[in-house]
Amino acid sequence: MFGVFTKYLHCNQMKSEKTILHMDGDAFFVAVEVAKNSKLRGLPVVTGAERGMVTALSYEAKALGVVRGMPIFKVKQAFPSVLVLPGDYASYARYSGMMFDIVRRYADEVEEYSIDECFADMTGLDRTLKMTHREIAECIQREVSDELGLSVTIGIATTKVLAKIASKYEKPHGLTEITQHSLRVMLANTPIETLWGIGPRVAVRLRVRGVYSALDFTQRDTAWVRRNFAKPQEAIWQELQGVAVYPVNGAKKSTFGSMQRTRTFSPATSDANFLLGQLERHIEDACMKARHYNLAPKKLMLYLRTQSFASVVHIVPLEIPSASPSILIGYLRKNFPNVYTAGVQYRSAGITLCDLVGTACLQESLFASEGDIENKFASVHAHIDALEEKHGKPMVYLASSHHTRHASGRGGDDFERMDSNLLFL
DNA sequence: TCTGGGGTCCTAGGACCC
DNA sequence: TCTGGGGTCCTAGGACCC
Numbered sequence: 001m002f003g004v005f006t007k008y009l010h011c012n013q014m015k016s017e018k019t020i021l022h023m024d025g026d027a028f029f030v031a032v033e034v035a036k037n038s039k040l041r042g043l044p045v046v047t048g049a050e051r052g053m054v055t056a057l058s059y060e061a062k063a064l065g066v067v068r069g070m071p072i073f074k075v076k077q078a079f080p081s082v083l084v085l086p087g088d089y090a091s092y093a094r095y096s097g098m099m100f101d102i103v104r105r106y107a108d109e110v111e112e113y114s115i116d117e118c119f120a121d122m123t124g125l126d127r128t129l130k131m132t133h134r135e136i137a138e139c140i141q142r143e144v145s146d147e148l149g150l151s152v153t154i155g156i157a158t159t160k161v162l163a164k165i166a167s168k169y170e171k172p173h174g175l176t177e178i179t180q181h182s183l184r185v186m187l188a189n190t191p192i193e194t195l196w197g198i199g200p201r202v203a204v205r206l207r208v209r210g211v212y213s214a215l216d217f218t219q220r221d222t223a224w225v226r227r228n229f230a231k232p233q234e235a236i237w238q239e240l241q242g243v244a245v246y247p248v249n250g251a252k253k254s255t256f257g258s259m260q261r262t263r264t265f266s267p268a269t270s271d272a273n274f275l276l277g278q279l280e281r282h283i284e285d286a287c288m289k290a291r292h293y294n295l296a297p298k299k300l301m302l303y304l305r306t307q308s309f310a311s312v313v314h315i316v317p318l319e320i321p322s323a324s325p326s327i328l329i330g331y332l333r334k335n336f337p338n339v340y341t342a343g344v345q346y347r348s349a350g351i352t353l354c355d356l357v358g359t360a361c362l363q364e365s366l367f368a369s370e371g372d373i374e375n376k377f378a379s380v381h382a383h384i385d386a387l388e389e390k391h392g393k394p395m396v397y398l399a400s401s402h403h404t405r406h407a408s409g410r411g412g413d414d415f416e417r418m419d420s421n422l423l424f425l
Numbered sequence: 426t427c428t429g430g431g432g433t434c435c436t437a438g439g440a441c442c443c
Numbered sequence: 444t445c446t447g448g449g450g451t452c453c454t455a456g457g458a459c460c461c
Contacts, residue, residue, distance in 0.1 A: 051429060069428075114432095114461045199459045200426095232435070232459085260431055309428075315455085350430090 018123045018244045019133055019156065022163035023103060023140070025096075025116030026151040026172035029056035032095045033085055035149040040083065046075060049086040052266075056087075059172065092116075095148060102143050106136050109250035119160055121248040137175055160246045161239035162186075164196040165214070187215035187240065197236045202229070214240055254293060255356075261286045262350025268307040270345050272336075275304065278349040279332055284325045284398055286353050291385055294360060296321035297353035300331055302338070307345040314338040321357050324381065325398060 025031060029047045034040045044064055048055035054070045064079050075082050096115045103110050106129065107120035126133055137154045144152050155166025157178040165186055166176040178186055192211055193203035209228060211217050218240045225237050235245045261282035269275070279302060290296060298321045303313045316331050332351075 048429090053429070055429080069426080117461075197459070201458060230435070257433070258431095262430060264429065313455090348429090352431095 018121065018158055019125070020158065020160055020163045020244070020248060021103075021107070021120040021122050021133070021137060022155045022157075022160065022167045023099075023118050023120070024153045024155075024167045024171075025099065026153055027056060027058055028096075028116035028150075029087060029092055030058040030061075031150045032092050033088070034058070035095065036088075036091060038149075044079065044082045045085065046072075046082055047085045047087045048072060049084045051087075051264075095150065098148055099144055099150060099152070102147070103140055105143075106140065109248045111249045112253065119163065119248045121250075122156070134175065134177055137177075141173070141175065158242045159239040159244040160248070161196055161236055162242070165190050168194070183242075184215065187218060188213055190214040192217060195236060195240075197232060202233060205229070256293065256295060258297075258352050258354045258356060259286045259289055259295075260350060260352040262303075262348055264305075264348035266347070268345040268347040270343055272340060272342070275340060275346060275349050276333070276336060279336075279351055280325075280329050280398070282349070282351045283328045283332060286351060287323045287325045287328065287381075288385065290323040290353055290356065291359075291381060293356075294358055295353075295356040296323040296359050298355035298357060299353075300328055301352040301354050302332065302335060303350050303352075304339045304346045305348040305350075307347050309347075312339045312341075315354070321359075323353070323359070 030045050033045060033047065040058075042060065044058055044061035044066070046054045046057040046061050046066060049072060052072050054066060054068055054072065054075060057066050057068065061079070061082050064082065066075055066079055066082060072084055075084060092115055096112075099116075100110055100112055100118050103118060103120050106125060107122055109121040111119045113119055122133055122136065125131075125136060129136060131139075133156050137156060141152055141154060144150050151173045153167050153171045153174040155163045155169065155174075155176050155178070157163040157166050162178050162183075166178045167174070169176040169186065190213055192198060192206050192213060193200065195214055195217075198206070205228070206212075206217065211220070217237060220237075222234075225234050229237075238245050263278060263282070265278070283300075298318055300316045300318060301313060302316065303311055305311045314335055316335050318328075318331065322328065
């Protein structure tokens, strides 16, 4: 009788117990550069030439003392042997997709968390594939390495937060599985501020209350957590206990709440025309992306950041959701004085398309109230978008943003687009 | 930590309604 | 007219992620 009961409990537990894999690319951007050009293998390499700061670095560069965020001029000065490359985001996205497709050979539910990270739900795969979870992970690692020339680190655990801890444990090319036996030690060795979802603010509040490690956190009870913290922290606390509250979301990214375009330029400037040109260009680029997903914003947010890092933000509600640059630029020009003060030095400018809604349901109101001009623009944009689709990059721009794209001085990073671009209007 | 670019989610507080 | 209680929706801003 007892035996039956415990067996039942055991089965039940097996059913609810999840197995989550977290995969993380090792020095991903640089690794892709090496995969593209094998002559770079084993050399100190960094990317970020286009923005004057180190974005990613190879382990060889790290060994020399280069760090993320270091100014490129400093790298060239102090480490003349380091190769400095511009970022090639199109390639990173391509390799990223191929990497995730390899994981999909084994798992159905794969969440692309960022360009170089994914989660996969491996629950039950050990039985269906007749391999241990570790063996499956080894296959993934090997195939990514053999087929793409990239190195990845994998963590396996019962929740996303624990899988993140596991993948951080040994890098590069690590493979760590958190088991019942190793759980306690792993948690004890995880400082609270390194937990996924715990930022510097919350880390301070935890430390003040005597919580220094993930283990300390798990030893507090629910009431204590609720009394002192909010929902996100409670979710992390549960995940640390092995209760999976974050699902693995395998749906491909196709919805956005907002889309943003910003750029920093140096030197800082108070030139209103330059700032307007930057903002117009951002609107154009963001609108192209919005149309690609058949989305249109209900609000447009403008922002300028001053040299002293204060930001000025202004939100403009739109009468009708629209992803048409001509309309949004109209709003921009009307509202620019709300963010701009003459004489103030600005270091970056940006826009956000907020509260994006699907355009399918907007067609009717668009045609009913916007009139001929907008309809013509809509058809022109359809052609522009088709060209972009065909060439895999934007081909046609508004003439008004011509100078921002061809700027050789401030922030001009589009040198490679120049020759092939047509100009519109 | 001397600070790029692109996102998400949560929450406090106000407006508005009954 | 200074006055209850409670609900919803919206907004601005904070915090966090890679």
